[in-house]
Structure formats: structure tokens, C-alpha cells
Amino acid sequence: MIKPLNPENEEKRLEELYRFKILDTATEKDFDDVVELASIICEVPISLITMIDASRQWFKSKKGIDWSETERDISFCGHAIYQNDLFIIEDATKDERFTDNPLVINDPSIRFYAGMPLTTENGYNLGTLCVIDSKPKTLNKSQKTALEILSNQVSRLIELREKKLQLEENVKIIEVQNKKLKNLNNQNNEMTSIISHDLRGPISSVRSYFNSDYFKNSSTEEKLKLMPVIKESVNGIHNLVENLLEWSQSVGDFNLSSLNLHQYIYEVIQLFQVQANKKNIKLLNKVDRHLKVLADSSMLRFILRNLTGNAIKFTENGSIELSSSLQEDGKICIAIKDSGVGMSEQLVNKLNKGEKKITTLGTRKEKGSGLGLKLINEFLERHNSSLEIKSKEGKGSTFFFTLSQA
Known part of the structure; x- marks a missing residue:
């Protein structure tokens, strides 16, 4: 058995794969429909959409097997992403790269494999759309063309999925901002009401007192007697302003x-x-x-x-x-x-x-x-x-x- 090589752009390829946030996600009908169609067109029992991670191949959609992933070192798809064309193995028992591969010797006893890379708009092969059979097989020209077309559709589905996720995130951000603006508006109305009723009153009282004839005509002793009352009013104003400032900061x-x-x-x-x-x-x-x-x-x-x-x-x-x-x-x-x-x-x-x-x-x-x-x-x-x-x-x-x- 020969292990698949890493593409020269492996580090960037993995960055691209992780950007799409598709690994270990739930099944989705659009992808499941493609593997079903690929299986029917190519007349095989197994069809997969695989994502090649750093050390594993993970199946986004699958038909004909129960596993969710296998090791990358034994994967056929690991070889397929090394090129940009359709990768076909008609009989794995006659290919030195796969003769003693566990997936050939044991279940699912792979003999035939055809995998088309899933290439992004940036030119990175994330994985494959592949079809598998336990018997040696060939594909005719129409089946090969269909597999290539379907793989292109899967690549577009992956791109559209990522754009949909980004759109959903943007919608959530907008909803949060709208909620914050609504809270700010409500807060502004409440603060205006508090300033109007609770702050204006004591300020007006103190101001009226100092502008009154009573204050002008009072003796120093009489004025000093009222200082504790004035002090309480000023302290109350100070406490209210402090709380209003704390409140305004709470929306941040x-x-x-x-x-x-x-x-x-x-x-x-x-x-x-x-x-x-x-x-x-x-x-x-x-x-x-x-x-x-x-x-x-x-x-x-x-x-x-x-x-x-x-x-x-x-x-x-x-x-x-x-x-x-x-x-x-x-x-x-x-x-x-x-x-x-x-x-x-x-x-x-x-x-x-x-x-x-x-x-x-x-x-x-x-x-x-x-x-x-x-x-x-x-x-x-x-x-x-x-x-x-x-x-x-x-x-x-x-x-x-x-x-x-x-």
C-alpha cells in the first residue's frame, strides 16, 4: 500500500477547508441528493462526498456505508485530491497503491473507485465526490461526464453554504444592533423622564432659594442653618447623576x-x-x-x-x-x-x-x-x-x- 501524498498547497488547502465550517456538520438534503444521483448514474452501491482533513477523510454525505470517517492514510480520496481530473481505479487488487489497503482487504472490499475533486473558487481541492463498488468496473463517457458535472455542483453547494452561513451571521449581528438601538432609545426616553422629574426639581429648588429675597435678606446665622438641607439636596443630585452615568454605560x-x-x-x-x-x-x-x-x-x-x-x-x-x-x-x-x-x-x-x-x-x-x-x-x-x-x-x-x- 502507498500512502497518499499531501498536495504542495496543503497548509492553504486546510485553511480553505476550515473556512467553510463544514466538517462534522449534520447531513443536508442537497448533498444527500447528489450522492443518491451519483450512485444511480454510475450504477454502484456506494457513493460519498468526502472532506480530506489533516489526518482523516470525513463523509459529509454517504450512501452504502455506515462509517462517518476513515484515516486519511488509507483513503482513496487522499490520492484523488492530488490531481484535478477524475481519478479512476478499475480494479484495486491490481494496483500496487491499494492491493493491501485495509479498505480493499476488508469491508467494504473496494475494487472499483472513481473520485472527482471538489475544487473551490480559489482553486483548492477540499475533498471528492466518489463512487465505489466491490466489483471491478469501468465508467462510460456519459457516466464520467455526469460525475464531473455533479462534483462541480457539490463545489458550488459548498460555496453557497458558506455564503448562507455568513448571511445568517450578518442577520444576527443586525438583530443585535437593532436590539441595542431599541434599548438605547428606551433608555434615552427613561433618562429624559428622570432628568425632567427627579433632577430638575431639586436643582430648581436650590436655585430658587439662592435667587430669592429671603436668602438675600437672611442673616449669616439663618443661612448656615439651611446648609444641611442644601447639602442633602446637592448630595441627592450627585447620586442621581452618578447612577445615570452608570446606567448610560451599561448599554455598552x-x-x-x-x-x-x-x-x-x-x-x-x-x-x-x-x-x-x-x-x-x-x-x-x-x-x-x-x-x-x-x-x-x-x-x-x-x-x-x-x-x-x-x-x-x-x-x-x-x-x-x-x-x-x-x-x-x-x-x-x-x-x-x-x-x-x-x-x-x-x-x-x-x-x-x-x-x-x-x-x-x-x-x-x-x-x-x-x-x-x-x-x-x-x-x-x-x-x-x-x-x-x-x-x-x-x-x-x-x-x-x-x-x-x-
Whole structure:
């Protein structure tokens, strides 16, 4: 037996083959119809469309055998792609290249073989359309011509298949872009509404106060008494603008990566440490130092920051514990548990239903923008997760969500 040689353009030929993404794909009727027709025209029991991979020949369509592939070293088609014409072996037992070939000695006992290369528009032979018989045989002129025509049709089918796949990919890209544009439009409308109702109000109030005759005629002492109120209004405006900026960025790129959860929680605790100390709150990081989760970095930071800040808002002289646990499905459950004032069952139900603009004052009358929870839910949805809440009035609250372990 003589093994088939590799064509001189083998590396480029394989690149071309892989570009078509046809290897190991499901059967397709258009290709199956060709092998059926080739078998009928050439009056043989076996007909194949083969793709010659680096070390195997794989059958895209087949008639008369059950295998899906064989080794390239013993393939007849490996010899056929070395040329551009019809490759015919009338009796394999009389050809030194195949006399002791396993496919000749054993099943399917090949005697006759005729294979026509499948040539792409770029001139590469990807495989063959071949017909096989267990008896010596010849093909007449009409059968040879038919086999050549059918092989050309298979080559065109392969090209058209690749163009169809590319078109489908382009359609998917367009659908994603359309969805993103729709989300941007909806977001723009929501942001316009929020700016109109929630941002304009406090800004107008502060502006009116400073432009009023009351401010001009007030003493320094009277003005200083109103500074805490003004400060709260400015802080509220700042928080709302920060959340609006986070929201605008959420429509952009979404990049999952392996993140050290303990480190992210540590950074959030450092951020809130002064604020927590003022309310005599202990911030506890109970997450394993080496635990990694799969998440978008900026979104995870926002979720942890907002849930921790919210817990501080409703806690006085207590503790806030950030922990994790492994679920049965292999995901990591992250919990932010506080010992604060808790919530009524009615309020928890509203939050779980995702009702818009739910804001309540903290233990020291702290205000929120009302956007934090909305953004958290949107960000978690991008991670195929959701926020769960457990709470009792006077007994604190716990917020849960899950992420995939990295």
C-alpha cells in the first residue's frame, strides 16, 4: 500500500477547508441528493462526498456505508485530491497503491473507485465526490461526464453554504444592533423622564432659594442653618447623576472575566468604612480569599457598592456581612446581610416585582436616587441572574444574587 501524498498547497488547502465550517456538520438534503444521483448514474452501491482533513477523510454525505470517517492514510480520496481530473481505479487488487489497503482487504472490499475533486473558487481541492463498488468496473463517457458535472455542483453547494452561513451571521449581528438601538432609545426616553422629574426639581429648588429675597435678606446665622438641607439636596443630585452615568454605560460592552470576589468586596468595604464608622456599623467580608466568579468588572463593582451602601443607609449600631456560598447547581450565591430596620412584607413584594422609583429614607434621613435597584436588576439580568430579598421589620434584610464560578 502507498500512502497518499499531501498536495504542495496543503497548509492553504486546510485553511480553505476550515473556512467553510463544514466538517462534522449534520447531513443536508442537497448533498444527500447528489450522492443518491451519483450512485444511480454510475450504477454502484456506494457513493460519498468526502472532506480530506489533516489526518482523516470525513463523509459529509454517504450512501452504502455506515462509517462517518476513515484515516486519511488509507483513503482513496487522499490520492484523488492530488490531481484535478477524475481519478479512476478499475480494479484495486491490481494496483500496487491499494492491493493491501485495509479498505480493499476488508469491508467494504473496494475494487472499483472513481473520485472527482471538489475544487473551490480559489482553486483548492477540499475533498471528492466518489463512487465505489466491490466489483471491478469501468465508467462510460456519459457516466464520467455526469460525475464531473455533479462534483462541480457539490463545489458550488459548498460555496453557497458558506455564503448562507455568513448571511445568517450578518442577520444576527443586525438583530443585535437593532436590539441595542431599541434599548438605547428606551433608555434615552427613561433618562429624559428622570432628568425632567427627579433632577430638575431639586436643582430648581436650590436655585430658587439662592435667587430669592429671603436668602438675600437672611442673616449669616439663618443661612448656615439651611446648609444641611442644601447639602442633602446637592448630595441627592450627585447620586442621581452618578447612577445615570452608570446606567448610560451599561448599554455598552459587556465583558465577562474571572474576578476575585473577596478583593472586590474588600475594595467596597474600604470605600464605605468612614460612612459605616459614623453609624457604628461593622463591615464584614466573609468571602474566601481565593474565590473567583465570572462577571463584568464594572457591573459587579456597581452591584456590590449599591447594595452595601443601601445596607448602611438602613442600619444603625449594627453589622453588615458580605458572604458567599456554593449552590447545588455549581453557582455562587452572594449575600449582603444587615442588622438594620428591615422592611415590611408589602415593601419587599413591591421590590421583588420591580416596581419603579421606590425610595425610602434611611435611619438618618438619607435619600436615594431610586435608580440603584433598577440598575442592579438590569445588570444581574445580563449575568443571567436576579436579585432576591428577605427581610423582616426590625430584624434586618438580606439581598441575594448568583454568579457563575470562574
